[in-house]
Structure formats: structure tokens, C-alpha cells
Amino acid sequence: xxxxxxxxxxxxxxxxxxxxxxxxxxxxxxxxxxxxxxxxxxxxxxxxxxxxxxxxxxxxxxxxxxxxxxxxxxxxxxxxxxxxxxxxxxxxxxxxxxxxxxxxxxxxxxxxxxxxxxxxxxxxxxxxxxxxxxxxxxxxxxxxxxxxxxxxxxxxxxxxxxxxxxxxxxxxxxxxxxxxxxxxxxxxxxxxxxxxxxxxxxxx
Amino acid sequence: xxxxxxxxxxxxxxxxxxxxxxxxxxxxxxxxxxxxxxxxxxxxxxxxxxxxxxxxxxxxxxxxxxxxxxxxxxxxxxxxxxxxxxxxxxxxxxxxxxxxxxxxxxxxxxxxxxxxxxxxxxxxxxxxxxxxxxxxxxxxxxxxxxxxxxxxxxxxxxxxxxxxxxxxxxxxxxxxxxxxxxxxxxxxxxxxxxxxxxxxxxxx
Numbered sequence: 226x227x228x229x230x231x232x233x234x235x236x237x238x239x240x241x242x243x244x245x246x247x248x249x250x251x252x253x254x255x256x257x258x259x260x261x262x263x264x265x266x267x268x269x270x271x272x273x274x275x276x277x278x279x280x281x282x283x284x285x286x287x288x289x290x291x292x293x294x295x296x297x298x299x300x301x302x303x304x305x306x307x308x309x310x311x312x313x314x315x316x317x318x319x320x321x322x323x324x325x326x327x328x329x330x331x332x333x334x335x336x337x338x339x340x341x342x343x344x345x346x347x348x349x350x351x352x353x354x355x356x357x358x359x360x361x362x363x364x365x366x367x368x369x370x371x372x373x374x375x376x377x378x379x380x381x382x383x384x385x386x387x388x389x390x391x392x393x394x395x396x397x398x399x400x401x402x403x404x405x406x407x408x409x410x411x412x413x414x415x416x417x418x419x420x421x422x423x424x425x426x427x428x429x
Numbered sequence: 430x431x432x433x434x435x436x437x438x439x440x441x442x443x444x445x446x447x448x449x450x451x452x453x454x455x456x457x458x459x460x461x462x463x464x465x466x467x468x469x470x471x472x473x474x475x476x477x478x479x480x481x482x483x484x485x486x487x488x489x490x491x492x493x494x495x496x497x498x499x500x501x502x503x504x505x506x507x508x509x510x511x512x513x514x515x516x517x518x519x520x521x522x523x524x525x526x527x528x529x530x531x532x533x534x535x536x537x538x539x540x541x542x543x544x545x546x547x548x549x550x551x552x553x554x555x556x557x558x559x560x561x562x563x564x565x566x567x568x569x570x571x572x573x574x575x576x577x578x579x580x581x582x583x584x585x586x587x588x589x590x591x592x593x594x595x596x597x598x599x600x601x602x603x604x605x606x607x608x609x610x611x612x613x614x615x616x617x618x619x620x621x622x623x624x625x626x627x628x629x630x631x632x633x
Contacts, residue, residue, distance in 0.1 A: 230528050232503060232521065233496045239483040242476045246461050257450050258483065259522065262496075266484050272446045273481035279443040280465060280473035292437045292466075299436060317436065318463065324434050 290335040290352045292317050300324070300332055307331045309366040313356065313385065315339045315373065323371065331369070334359070339372060340381040348384055356385070360392045367395040374401065494539040494556045496521050504528070504536055511535045513570040517560065517589065519543050519577065527575065535573070538563070543576060544585040552588055560589070564596045571599040578605065 231237035236258065243254035261269050285291065286298035289311075293299070300306055300320070310331030314320055320333050336351045359365060370385060372378035386396055402420035403412060412420075435441035440462060447458035465473050489495065490502035493515075497503070504510055504524070514535030518524055524537050540555045563569060572593060576582035586602065593600055606624035607616060616624075 230525060232524065233487065233498045235479075235483050235487055235498060236496055238479045242479045245476075247464050248457070248460070253452070255522075256452075259520075260451050261480060261484060262487065264484070269484035270481050272449075273477040273479075275439075275442045275446045275477075276465060276480070277474050277477035279439050279462065280468070280470050283437060283439050283466065292440055294437045294439060316463075318459075320436065321434060 289333045290337060290355075291320050291333055305330070309364060310369065311356070311359065311365055311367070312369040312371050314371050315378075319371065331367075336372075336381070339377045340384055341377045351381075353385070353388065357388055360389050360394055365392075365394050367397060370396065370398045493537045494541060494559075495524050495537055509534070513568060514573065515560070515563065515569055515571070516573040516575050518575050519582075523575065535571075540576075540585070543581045544588055545581045555585075557589070557592065561592055564593050564598055569596075569598050571601060574600065574602045 231240070239258045239261070240251065240254045243249055243257050244251045246254075249257070261272065284293050284295070286293040286301050287296055288301045289298060291298040291300060295302070301308075307330050311334050312323065312329060312331055313334045313336060314323065315336055315338060317335060320335060323329050323333075334352070334356050336353065336356075338346050338351050340346060340348055340351070356368075360368065368385075368389060370382050372381050382398065389396055400423065401416060402423065403409070403416065409417070435444070443462045443465070444455065444458045447453055447461050448455045450458075453461070465476065488497050488499070490497040490505050491500055492505045493502060495502040495504060499506070505512075511534050515538050516527065516533060516535055517538045517540060518527065519540055519542060521539060524539060527533050527537075538556070538560050540557065540560075542550050542555050544550060544552055544555070560572075564572060572589075574586050574589060576585055590600055604627065605620060606627065607613070607620065613621070
């Protein structure tokens with residue numbers, strides 16, 4: 226079924242808006258819109274409001290650029306977090322993924338992207354200046370570079386290392402190794418090699 | 430990645446709303462919301478408005494119950510359409526599907542569902558009264574029952590036939606037969622049998 230003839234402009238507008246989202250085609254968009262039409266008016270207006278408010282009222286933490294409802298995000302404003310350790314990540318999703326592990330007690334710094342000449346993203350487009358300023362403040366003991374293990378991630382790591390090296394702060398990166406649940410025969414040789422070189426004492 | 434710890438209530442609300450749509454899980458909802466955050470504020474507010482307006486301003490044609498921006502939908506208000514032929518369909522999607530064929534010049538009647546005791550939908554929940562009234566007005570020459578070829582569709586067809594039989598109007602149904610592109614060996618015997626009984630003169 227193509228959808229060329231909409232009986233209503235309102236319907237067409239809503240379908241077009243949904244179809245503009247990534248991974249949602251026109252048929253799915255139409256199905257979603259027909260679903261919304263069957264919901265109560267209060268329900269649908271709550272949906273719309275939540276989208277509008279999300280974009281218009283969202284704030285970013287003045288310290289780490291994480292999403293926040295206040296001036297400082299709930300990580301930066303938590304007195305139990307160690308402010309001397311900064312974990313540098315690409316995006317808010319990465320903050321949430323690391324928070325999910327419940328293994329990290331430092332704070333974050335969200336770059337808002339990664340250096341990618343192909344996509345036209347240079348260091349100037351990222352939150353690097355504020356990171357360097359933090360590093361130069363003398364209160365930081367360690368910076369963990371937790372970027373993707375891609376070429377872009379490596380480029381950004383290298384750039385940051387150059388920018389931060391003069392501060393003398395420990396700069397670390399996530400351990401490369403075998404994923405939990407991996408079968409050895411299917412692991413790429415680079416990862417397997419690294420996991421051998423960086424082997425750790427056995428513990429139960 | 431589970432998503433238990435949202436850094437912002439606004440973000441969480443928007444994700445929950447998207448995840449309430451059919452076929453959209455929490456991960457997809459989160460991805461869509463993060464996408465919206467990267468779009469301009471005007472863009473996102475247009476998205477939200479289109480959803481709210483869709484539900485609050487949508488109207489249904491007073492004649493055929495199709496979706497409409499005006500009192501009469503664009504089919505019913507088209508002077509070139511033959512008002513004496515009514516095609517009875519389950520939903521607005523069906524109207525659009527038939528309109529798409531560009532083969533039909535009559536008008537529609539949208540039932541708004543189909544009789545389905547399992548789902549608790551009885552004749553009283555559907556737009557059947559207004560159809561009977563139209564049929565009794567004496568201006569209708571043919572009623573085409575274009576419902577799904579399921580048990581619910583057959584039940585509804587039977588009910589409508591009972592309700593409309595006394596008017597003496599021609600009551601027809603969509604031809605059952607071989608789909609365009611079908612290979613004979615894979616067609617169910619019921620459809621194949623019907624298509625043999627109702628065979629049509631060959632034409633080029």
C-alpha cells in the first residue's frame with residue numbers, strides 16, 4: 226500500500242513528522258498515527274507535550290555537559306562522587322551505559338561527539354576546551370578516555386592526549402580484552418593479543 | 430543496555446511516551462528521543478504540535494465516517510462520485526487502500542471496526558445504524574461489502590446482509606480469486622475453487 230491520498234491534512238502532517246524519524250518508514254508512521262487516533266485526547270496531548278518540553282526545557286550540566294534537569298546533573302551534584310576522576314565519553318548514552326554498570330564513582334565529561342573528518346566534525350565542534358580548563362585547574366588526578374574503539378575514537382584519544390599531556394594528570398583508557406561470554410575462537414586477533422599482553426591475576 | 434537511570438525526568442517522560450507506541454521498545458524509543466534532541470527546537474515543536482492537533486482537531490465525515498478536515502470528507506463532497514453506490518469498509522486504512530486502486534467511483538461507509546465477540550465488539554459498537562438509514566432512504570442502488578475475508582468479516586457480512594436485505598438493494602462483495610502474481614500451486618483450495626467457479630471471460 227502506497228499512501229498518496231490522505232483524506233486529511235492533519236493526518237498527512239502527523240504521518241510526515243513520524244516518517245522523519247530515523248528507522249521509521251511511511252507505513253510504520255501511518256500505523257503509529259492511526260494508533261494515536263484511537264487513544265484518548267488527554268493521552269495524545271501528553272505525548273505531544275512531552276516531546277515539545279523535552280526539546281525546549283532540557284538543560285545540560287554546566288560541568289560535564291550531561292543532560293540534566295538542573296544546573297548541575299545528578300552525577301556532578303552527588304557529594305559521594307569523586308570529582309578528581311573524569312571519565313571522557315562521546316555521548317549521554319555512554320554516560321548511561323557506564324552508570325548502568327554501577328562500577329564507576331567518578332564524574333563524566335561528555336564531548337558531544339567524536340572527531341570525524343569524514344562527517345566534518347573537528348575538535349572545535351566538541352566540548353574539549355572546558356575539559357582542558359578542568360584539567361589545568363589542578364584538582365584532577367585521572368582522566369579516563371572511554372571512547373569507541375574505532376578509528377574516530379582513536380583519533381580523538383590521540384588529540385586529547387596531546388592536549389592534556391602537559392598537565393601531568395594520569396590518562397587512562399578502558400581495558401581492551403575478551404568480552405564476557407565470548408568464545409575464544411571467534412575473537413579478532415588484535416583483541417585477543419591485547420588481552421594476553423594485559424593479562425590480569427586470576428581471582429575467584 | 431537497560432535504561433534504568435535517566436539523568437533527566439523530561440528525557441524519561443519522552444522515552445516512556447514513545448515506548449507506549451505499538452512496536453516501539455524502550456531502546457528504540459530512547460534512540461528516537463535522542464534524535465529529536467539533536468533537531469532544532471522549531472522542528473521538534475512542529476512534531477509535537479502535529480500530534481496534538483491530529484487528535485484534537487481531527488473530524489469525521491458526517492456521511493461516511495471517514496477521516497476529514499471538513500464536515501464532509503473529500504470523497505463525499507466530490508460531485509463526480511456516484512452517491513448511489515456505497516462501499517462498506519472496516520477502517521479508514523481500507524478507504525485509502527481502495528482509493529489507491531483508482532478503480533472505484535462510488536462513496537464509502539466506514540464501520541469503524543468489525544463484529545468480533547472475542548474482542549467484545551458487537552454490532553452496537555459499529556456505525557451500522559447510519560448505514561441502514563442510508564439504505565432505507567431509497568437513493569442507494571448498490572452496497573458493496575468490502576470487509577476482510579476472515580471469520581469476523583464473514584460474521585459482519587452476514588449481519589449486514591440480514592439488516593439490509595429488506596431494502597431490495599443489490600448487495601455485492603469483492604471478487605474472491607487468484608491474486609496478481611500468485612503461483613497456482615501455492616493457492617489455498619478454497620480460493621482456487623472459488624476462482625474456478627467464478628471464472629471470467631478472457632480479455633487482452
